[in-house]
Amino acid sequence: MQLGQHLPILQVVIPLLSAPLCLLLRNGRLAWMFTLAVSWLVLAGAVWLLLQVLAHGTVSYALGTWPAPWGIEYHLDHVSAFVLLIVSGISAVVLPFAGKSVAREIPADRVSLFYTLYLLCLTGLLGIVITGDAFNLFVFLEISALSSYALISQGRDRRALTASYHYLILGTIGATFILIGVGLLYMMTGTLNMQDLAARLPAVTDTRTVRTAFAFLVVGISLKLALFPLHLWLPNAYTYAPSVVTAFLAATATKVGVYVLLRFVFTIFGAAFAFQAMSLGPILLVLALLAIFNASTVAIFQDNLKRMLAYSSVAQIGYMVLGISFASLTGLTAGILHLFNHALMKGALFLALGAVFYQLGTVQLTQLRGLGRRMPWTMAAIVIGGLSLVGVPLTVGFISKWYLILAALESGWWPVAVLVLLGSLLAMVYIGRLVETAYFHAPPEDDREVREAPLSMLLPIWTLILANLYFGIDTSLTVGVARQAAALLLGVSP
Amino acid sequence: MLLSFLAITAIAVVRLRDLFAVVMLFGIFSLLSAAIFVTLDAVDVAFTEAAVGAGISTVLMLATLTLTTRTESPPRHGTLLPLLVVCVTGGALVYGTLDMPRFGDPQAPIHQHVAPRYLQDSPAEIGLPNVVTSVLASYRGYDTLGEVTVIFTAGTGVLMLLGAIRRRTARRDDTGKGGSAMNHNLVLRVVAKILIPFVLLFALYVQFHGDFGPGGGFQAGVIFAAAFILYTLIFGLDAARAVASPGVLRVLSALGVLIFAGVGLAGIFAGGDFLGYGVLASHPVAGQHLGILLIELGVGTTVAAVMITIFYLFSGRTR
Amino acid sequence: MATVLGLYNYWIAIFLMMTGFYVVIAHGNLVKKIVGLNIFQVAVFILYISMGKVRGGSAPILAEGVTSYSNPLPHVLILTAIVVGVATTALGLALVIRINEAYGTVEEDDIHSQDEPE
Numbered sequence A: 001m002q003l004g005q006h007l008p009i010l011q012v013v014i015p016l017l018s019a020p021l022c023l024l025l026r027n028g029r030l031a032w033m034f035t036l037a038v039s040w041l042v043l044a045g046a047v048w049l050l051l052q053v054l055a056h057g058t059v060s061y062a063l064g065t066w067p068a069p070w071g072i073e074y075h076l077d078h079v080s081a082f083v084l085l086i087v088s089g090i091s092a093v094v095l096p097f098a099g100k101s102v103a104r105e106i107p108a109d110r111v112s113l114f115y116t117l118y119l120l121c122l123t124g125l126l127g128i129v130i131t132g133d134a135f136n137l138f139v140f141l142e143i144s145a146l147s148s149y150a151l152i153s154q155g156r157d158r159r160a161l162t163a164s165y166h167y168l169i170l171g172t173i174g175a176t177f178i179l180i181g182v183g184l185l186y187m188m189t190g191t192l193n194m195q196d197l198a199a200r201l202p203a204v205t206d207t208r209t210v211r212t213a214f215a216f217l218v219v220g221i222s223l224k225l226a227l228f229p230l231h232l233w234l235p236n237a238y239t240y241a242p243s244v245v246t247a248f249l250a251a252t253a254t255k256v257g258v259y260v261l262l263r264f265v266f267t268i269f270g271a272a273f274a275f276q277a278m279s280l281g282p283i284l285l286v287l288a289l290l291a292i293f294n295a296s297t298v299a300i301f302q303d304n305l306k307r308m309l310a311y312s313s314v315a316q317i318g319y320m321v322l323g324i325s326f327a328s329l330t331g332l333t334a335g336i337l338h339l340f341n342h343a344l345m346k347g348a349l350f351l352a353l354g355a356v357f358y359q360l361g362t363v364q365l366t367q368l369r370g371l372g373r374r375m376p377w378t379m380a381a382i383v384i385g386g387l388s389l390v391g392v393p394l395t396v397g398f399i400s401k402w403y404l405i406l407a408a409l410e411s412g413w414w415p416v417a418v419l420v421l422l423g424s425l426l427a428m429v430y431i432g433r434l435v436e437t438a439y440f441h442a443p444p445e446d447d448r449e450v451r452e453a454p455l456s457m458l459l460p461i462w463t464l465i466l467a468n469l470y471f472g473i474d475t476s477l478t479v480g481v482a483r484q485a486a487a488l489l490l491g492v493s494p
Numbered sequence B: 001m002l003l004s005f006l007a008i009t010a011i012a013v014v015r016l017r018d019l020f021a022v023v024m025l026f027g028i029f030s031l032l033s034a035a036i037f038v039t040l041d042a043v044d045v046a047f048t049e050a051a052v053g054a055g056i057s058t059v060l061m062l063a064t065l066t067l068t069t070r071t072e073s074p075p076r077h078g079t080l081l082p083l084l085v086v087c088v089t090g091g092a093l094v095y096g097t098l099d100m101p102r103f104g105d106p107q108a109p110i111h112q113h114v115a116p117r118y119l120q121d122s123p124a125e126i127g128l129p130n131v132v133t134s135v136l137a138s139y140r141g142y143d144t145l146g147e148v149t150v151i152f153t154a155g156t157g158v159l160m161l162l163g164a165i166r167r168r169t170a171r172r173d174d175t176g177k178g179g180s181a182m183n184h185n186l187v188l189r190v191v192a193k194i195l196i197p198f199v200l201l202f203a204l205y206v207q208f209h210g211d212f213g214p215g216g217g218f219q220a221g222v223i224f225a226a227a228f229i230l231y232t233l234i235f236g237l238d239a240a241r242a243v244a245s246p247g248v249l250r251v252l253s254a255l256g257v258l259i260f261a262g263v264g265l266a267g268i269f270a271g272g273d274f275l276g277y278g279v280l281a282s283h284p285v286a287g288q289h290l291g292i293l294l295i296e297l298g299v300g301t302t303v304a305a306v307m308i309t310i311f312y313l314f315s316g317r318t319r
Numbered sequence C: 001m002a003t004v005l006g007l008y009n010y011w012i013a014i015f016l017m018m019t020g021f022y023v024v025i026a027h028g029n030l031v032k033k034i035v036g037l038n039i040f041q042v043a044v045f046i047l048y049i050s051m052g053k054v055r056g057g058s059a060p061i062l063a064e065g066v067t068s069y070s071n072p073l074p075h076v077l078i079l080t081a082i083v084v085g086v087a088t089t090a091l092g093l094a095l096v097i098r099i100n101e102a103y104g105t106v107e108e109d110d111i112h113s114q115d116e117p118e
Helices: A004-024 A028-056 A078-105 A108-130 A134-152 A159-189 A194-203 A208-225 A234-240 A243-269 A271-277 A280-300 A305-326 A329-360 A376-390 A396-410 A414-440 A455-473 A476-490 B002-015 B019-039 B043-067 B080-097 B115-125 B131-139 B141-162 B165-169 B186-209 B217-235 B237-243 B246-269 B284-316 C002-026 C030-052 C072-103 C108-115
Strands: A059-062 A073-076
Touching: A004 A028, A004 A059, A004 A073, A004 A108, A004 B141, A004 B246, A028 A059, A028 A073, A028 A078, A028 A108, A028 A476, A073 A078, A073 A108, A073 A194, A078 A108, A078 A243, A078 A329, A078 A455, A078 A476, A108 A134, A108 A243, A108 B141, A134 A159, A134 A243, A134 B141, A134 C072, A159 A194, A159 A208, A159 A234, A159 C002, A159 C030, A159 C072, A159 C108, A194 A243, A208 A243, A208 A271, A208 B080, A234 A243, A234 A305, A243 A271, A243 A305, A243 A329, A243 A476, A271 A280, A280 A305, A280 A414, A305 A329, A305 A396, A305 A414, A329 A376, A329 A396, A329 A455, A329 A476, A376 A396, A376 A414, A376 A455, A396 A414, A396 A455, A396 A476, B002 B019, B002 C002, B002 C030, B019 B043, B019 C030, B043 B217, B043 B284, B043 C030, B043 C072, B080 C002, B115 B131, B115 B284, B115 C072, B131 B141, B131 B284, B131 C072, B141 B246, B141 B284, B141 C072, B186 B217, B186 B284, B217 B237, B217 B284, B237 B284, B246 B284, B284 C072, C002 C030, C030 C072, C072 C108
Parallel strands: none
Antiparallel strands: A059 A073
16 A cells, blocks of 8 residues: 555545544644644645656546546646645644634634634645546535635634625635536536546537536636635635634635636636637736736725735735736746745735734734834834735745736737736835834834744744745746646646 | 426515515425425435425524524615626526526436446446435545535534533523423423434434435434434423533534545555545445445434534524 | 427526525625525526436436436535535524624624724
């Protein structure tokens, strides 16, 4: 029995099994350490799987030994492996931070429940990324969604409850739309396996049913990934959720949403159908640009930093979708690359905000006056993360913007390139507000003794920040994998 | 004709503002759907929809209503935008149906690909008459594991939202009725005591008979939970808690998932793949039977435990 | 005419879906929204199951003397979907109960106005 060949399924089953085990652990601290161990194990698995895919190409696994399409198949290619790495990596970094943060924000008797749901969310996200079956994707989508709703509702503010409820309603509508789409596809082809669907769809793409299926799938997925104008659930959900939840979801959930979009649009329907027959390109382009400008502008006027960054996330998702809308090799590379880079940026920023919340009890901008002096390491991290958001050279943000502009110019859309630069300017404004308040204002009079955040929080934050800088300088790994993934999706050679 | 009734019920739901009536109508809607499923040859689905939709969902909605208001306030915004959205969506769907295979057409793609193997080869490969169980538990068993995980997630989520067991026990100063006035009614008590064992027995029957007829882990779990819900309604929450304590339920809900995934892993340890039951016994078909039996048991356990837990949590809040 | 008869089932299912969908987006009472969501989902199930029906077939339980069966795969998918639906309902209703305790109301407009001054 070689464990190696079973790794694709173990990657999901291990966190899945850990969840009920975590439920049985009543002690909060034990639950945390257990979750941490599982998460690092999952990261090791993800790295191993990525190496496998890079060396040997696509990895498949038939569950229950039943061959696809009669059984469910796990199918791992470059895109899946890349997103898998992102999700596992973020989880592994967020959890050491979580120990103290969760202990402070969640009542003691609920901590083990919290980690159980966290593991379930992780399971769901991993399951979405590795599966090769459309309905299986729906099931794991719901696992991650339900656990997210529960996790978000645990915020201290009562508005966490309403935020969670709205997310539940919109999320379920989205999931039901996806279910309708999958059902229509099934009706026309008779299969649920993604590769099989890709093979059988060309024969029936000219039917109204398939076009409707496409529409419903795109709308449903857009709800999940918070593409403008279906992003309304995101700002509240991110603002009022516990710090760790915001950091984890901001860096993973929407990325997985983008992954699902890529899978359906490129692998199942094929770029030709999506972009020529259904004109997806212009639609995504316009929506992406609206997302970038609308969200960035709204972010400028926010006083609650979590809310500001939440709107920033909506804008960043716009950048990702912008890259996809070009449907060119460079464009898709840019979009996929930004999945990774944004996870690094937002993960670091939200963790840093979590540290601020831990020490200060608030994330209102006005309360952060002069924080640069009292929490130097945390604020420095926020500044670098912010610079990355803007797209300053030497950071990953710059690399993403660079490829986006390149893709825009390649496709002849130079006004779009200008707009991307303008978007960076807007980001500079809201980051600028933050930097100004933290460094150039005096601390408020009723200043309690505020110390720097504990090491267990600073280490994860700085790991992500350093990664921001490292991958901003040495881009061979990230751009290389993204490019191969993009090539695979488009069916061209890298 | 059944469909017309459904449509009328749905419209009534929209127009009525008495939420109690709305929930009751939803129960009727669910039962009518179950009837329609029967006419469409989906007996397993009908069974589950009746138990879950008309049973569990309706009960939970009613419990929520007792905690909130019974009437809905009149709408304050215009209804134009929602109506527009709904018409566009509905129109898109109708547009989509125009190229679909006609209802009941045996030549439709879904009957030509994938499904024929289930119907033709499952006697040799799995050996169970109920093909739905074969597909659910074996061919697409992984989806079912996901399904159990979804139930488990919901249970944990509700536990986290509504559970605060330590606070509640401090209020156990009432006369132990658990807020139920039904305990005084002799007829109810006697009938309940007679009925509950039969319901439990029926649940066990459904659990194990799922291979041969409609049934299986989910339906069995829900029926099992229904017996406990009945007990709670008549005899009160405290009495029910004495029989099935929240701690035990917590362990059971975890256990079901562990059994299911454990069977899957056993497949790996025995030299096969995850959820490959064939290697679990000397003969592949026997292995299939064993595997299916065990995972259905896991499903039934978690479903029952979670449903009972959720009901406890909802009704515990009314005090 | 044949088109209408062949598609009638699907159209009723779509009508039911839209009714449920309408309730979700147009009504402000949180409990009613969840009822609407359920109706929406059940209607989707009816659509799926209608797909699987084979004229002249019987339930997919293998028996002597039966030659034609309805398709079991949609049944399996919908069984899973029903379970997912009730899980969502349970979680949603639990949220409603908590919201009611925190705000004293389950009408969306009232909740919104309570949060506005912030």
